[in-house]
Amino acid sequence: MATIELQKVEKRFGDFQAVKPMDLTIHDGEFVVLLGPSGCGKTTTLRMISGLEAVTSGTILLDGRNVTWLHPSERDIAFVFQLYALYPHISVRDNIAFPLRAQGESKETIEKRVKEVVDLLQIGHLLDARPGKLSGGDQQRVALARALVRRPAAFLMDEPLGALDADFRESMRAEIKQLHIDQHATTVYVTHDQVEAMAMGDRIVVMSDAEIQQIGTPSEVYYKPANVFVARFIGSPGMNLARGHYSEGRVRLKGQNNVYAVPDDWQQALGKALGGSGDVLVGFRPEAARISADGPIAGEVYATELQGAYVMLYININEDEIIHIRAERIHQHQIGDTVRFDIDPRMVRFFDPASERAITREAAQ
Amino acid sequence: MATFYETGPGYPVTESIRVDRVSPTARRIHAVRAFVVLVFAIITLIPVFVMGITAFKSRADVVSVPPKIIFKPTLEGFVFLFTERAVVSKVRLPEFQKKAEAGELSLFERIALNTGQEITGPSDYVDRLKNSLIIAGISTILSVGLGLFAAYAFSRFPIGGKDDLLFFILSTRMLPPVVVTIPLFLMYRQLGLHDSHLGMILLYTVFNLSLSVWLLKGFIDEIPIEYEEAALVDGYTRFQAFYKIVLPQAVTGIAATTVFCLIFAWNEYAFALMLTSDDARTAPPSIATMLGRGGIEWSAIAAGSLGFLIPVVIVTFALRNYLLRGVTFGAIRR
Numbered sequence: 257m258a259t260i261e262l263q264k265v266e267k268r269f270g271d272f273q274a275v276k277p278m279d280l281t282i283h284d285g286e287f288v289v290l291l292g293p294s295g296c297g298k299t300t301t302l303r304m305i306s307g308l309e310a311v312t313s314g315t316i317l318l319d320g321r322n323v324t325w326l327h328p329s330e331r332d333i334a335f336v337f338q339l340y341a342l343y344p345h346i347s348v349r350d351n352i353a354f355p356l357r358a359q360g361e362s363k364e365t366i367e368k369r370v371k372e373v374v375d376l377l378q379i380g381h382l383l384d385a386r387p388g389k390l391s392g393g394d395q396q397r398v399a400l401a402r403a404l405v406r407r408p409a410a411f412l413m414d415e416p417l418g419a420l421d422a423d424f425r426e427s428m429r430a431e432i433k434q435l436h437i438d439q440h441a442t443t444v445y446v447t448h449d450q451v452e453a454m455a456m457g458d459r460i461v462v463m464s465d466a467e468i469q470q471i472g473t474p475s476e477v478y479y480k481p482a483n484v485f486v487a488r489f490i491g492s493p494g495m496n497l498a499r500g501h502y503s504e505g506r507v508r509l510k511g512q513n514n515v516y517a518v519p520d521d522w523q524q525a526l527g528k529a530l531g532g533s534g535d536v537l538v539g540f541r542p543e544a545a546r547i548s549a550d551g552p553i554a555g556e557v558y559a560t561e562l563q564g565a566y567v568m569l570y571i572n573i574n575e576d577e578i579i580h581i582r583a584e585r586i587h588q589h590q591i592g593d594t595v596r597f598d599i600d601p602r603m604v605r606f607f608d609p610a611s612e613r614a615i616t617r618e619a620a621q
Numbered sequence: 622m623a624t625f626y627e628t629g630p631g632y633p634v635t636e637s638i639r640v641d642r643v644s645p646t647a648r649r650i651h652a653v654r655a656f657v658v659l660v661f662a663i664i665t666l667i668p669v670f671v672m673g674i675t676a677f678k679s680r681a682d683v684v685s686v687p688p689k690i691i692f693k694p695t696l697e698g699f700v701f702l703f704t705e706r707a708v709v710s711k712v713r714l715p716e717f718q719k720k721a722e723a724g725e726l727s728l729f730e731r732i733a734l735n736t737g738q739e740i741t742g743p744s745d746y747v748d749r750l751k752n753s754l755i756i757a758g759i760s761t762i763l764s765v766g767l768g769l770f771a772a773y774a775f776s777r778f779p780i781g782g783k784d785d786l787l788f789f790i791l792s793t794r795m796l797p798p799v800v801v802t803i804p805l806f807l808m809y810r811q812l813g814l815h816d817s818h819l820g821m822i823l824l825y826t827v828f829n830l831s832l833s834v835w836l837l838k839g840f841i842d843e844i845p846i847e848y849e850e851a852a853l854v855d856g857y858t859r860f861q862a863f864y865k866i867v868l869p870q871a872v873t874g875i876a877a878t879t880v881f882c883l884i885f886a887w888n889e890y891a892f893a894l895m896l897t898s899d900d901a902r903t904a905p906p907s908i909a910t911m912l913g914r915g916g917i918e919w920s921a922i923a924a925g926s927l928g929f930l931i932p933v934v935i936v937t938f939a940l941r942n943y944l945l946r947g948v949t950f951g952a953i954r955r
């Protein structure tokens with residue numbers, strides 16, 4: 257197993273910047289998820305690590321060894337493609353054995369290793385079929401088997417569950433995660449599905465616009481987003497960001513007469529970041545809002561959505577500012593009702609609207 | 622009366638077929654279509670059939686009017702095709718007949734004797750056929766082989782001026798052979814390539830290369846690049862990935878291209894007529910020149926054409942499984 261280190265790795269296609277210089281260290285045995293919207297450069301990053309795409313500049317280290325210009329076959333990295341790329345003209349057995357043949361393993365070794373992964377993934381009954389005849393989930397398992405059989409230094413997976421239907425994705429997600437726990441293999445996993453990222457990643461690398469927005473554990477990117485993009489992107493719906501003006505321990509929200517008293521432990525940070533007073537975004541997750549008759553913020557119910565155990569309220573706190581609040585089902589809210597709420601002081605966050613970066617208490621110390 | 626649309630066909634449909642194709646009218650139309658295709662096939666095959674029976678007819682039967690369908694088959698045509706003969710003089714005739722009765726004559730000699738001739742040596746048709754095999758065979762292998770590598774490069778690598786190059790390659794096909802034969806003739810004479818196997822192999826290879834590059838590029842474009850990339854990260858070199866992954870998947874395309882190239886090189890007439898005279902002369906012009914010698918030996922010509930057909934038929938038949946998929950140009954792969 258191995259550590260993967262990217263130092264100022266960058267990729268341009270002509271004038272187009274697909275990946276801006278990025279630094280990233282993936283530790284031994286870690287499961288890191290690259291998460292971001294379509295076209296943000298996730299696949300390109302993965303392809304650079306595998307050597308299928310040459311870097312424009314920067315260095316890639318594998319266990320401290322500089323592999324930047326090494327041929328893909330010399331990197332000892334396995335790649336699981338989104339569409340599996342199982343060779344259609346040979347059987348499942350030969351597909352799985354294919355990487356071992358490249359290493360010139362003996363017949364007995366190949367047979368033994370193939371049997372091991374096949375047992376692990378429970379695909380013994382598929383060995384003689386052609387890949388084209390298999391269901392999506394089985395193809396996925398075969399692709400995983402082909403990657404696992406090599407015992408490579410690291411796994412790269414590009415949206416491996418992207419082609420499966422929702423139900424199946426969930427169970428495969430668990431399977432892959434379980435495999436990782438068993439094997440403890442360094443894994444870089446690409447997805448644009450944040451639920452998948454949250455469920456699987458030891459750490460998540462949030463990407464957008466060809467650069468890293470934040471690196472952190474699932475709870476860090478969820479509770480402490482580094483900037484407005486991450487706050488909005490993570491969670492469904494994303495974090496509420498109410499526009500307002502800060503001065504003297506209070507935020508006056510745009511529009512109606514809503515004044516939010518900033519918790520004491522935030523006042524110093526806000527004052528310092530905004531130079532005394534200034535515009536600010538108040539961020540809170542839907543579940544951080546607490547409905548109460550004497551809550552400081554008021555708004556009108558715009559729409560309601562039943563989501564199983566709770567109700568998602570769409571609340572208009574300003575002419576065109578809709579926020580989401582998670583409410584218990586026992587409360588009956590009709591469209592047009594006025595709702596008052598408070599924000600859990602442990603879960604409130606603040607952002608500078610100019611730089612779009614989070615204001616942190618650590619920075620104020 | 623209830624129509625088909627209300628009652629259905631009245632029997633369980635157990636084949637994969639669209640709803641409206643099951644109706645009696647659709648079935649009838651289908652039968653008519655099948656009949657038309659059959660008639661067309663028969664019309665197409667009539668010349669081949671006539672050629673086939675003509676090859677086995679005697680001199681008298683060949684020219685009889687109306688043409689005979691039922692006749693006594695003879696190998697006369699083949700004897701004329703494969704041998705040089707001379708008329709046996711009246712003086713020597715009894716001597717030959719004695720030999721024939723004693724069983725000292727071969728089958729061909731006896732047939733020749735029936736027409737009053739003796740065999741003086743082999744004709745050059747066999748050499749011509751051999752030339753055709755060598756030239757068409759080697760040039761086909763070369764053009765498909767080179768074309769495969771070129772097509773792979775065009776399909777997978779960023780090559781400067783790719784489109785212009787591809788167009789240039791295609792443009793070699795745009796001139797009709799008659800236009801280029803004279804300059805080629807002069808060039809070949811200077812270079813000593815006139816009437817040589819090498820010259821004809823080169824010419825047919827170049828001519829077929831455009832076809833094979835274009836055809837094969839289409840087939841290789843169809844193979845997703847992920848397969849090779851998977852092989853690369855699995856520890857294979859690019860060349861290994863090419864022959865372990867691309868080659869097996871391009872096999873239908875290779876088969877189709879091979880047949881097309883072979884048929885062209887095998888049938889080519891104009892260049893062969895102008896650029897060869899003896900050593901490297903191929904079958905098509907030599908069959909045509911048989912027309913000229915004395916009386917027209919129709920059965921020999923038919924026999925020659927029949928022998929000429931056989932290699933292409935064998936190759937096409939051997940590759941038929943790939944061709945069925947290949948000639949649709951990858952449209953229904955997978």
Ligand SMILES: Nc1ncnc2c1ncn2[C@@H]1O[C@H](COP(=O)(O)OP(=O)(O)OP(=O)(O)O)[C@@H](O)[C@H]1O
Nearest residue numbers: 269272274292293294295296297298299300301448
């Ligand atoms: N070979 C290439 N040539 C030119 N541009 C490319 C190439 N490959 C990718 N790009 C561009 O680089 C950008 C990043 O692509 P990339 O495939 O890395 O995105 P992604 O994050 O994987 O997106 P998705 O979620 O859609 O797969 C895209 O805008 C894409 O159009």
Ligand SMILES: [Mg+2]
Nearest residue numbers: 298299300414
């Ligand atoms: Mg991608």
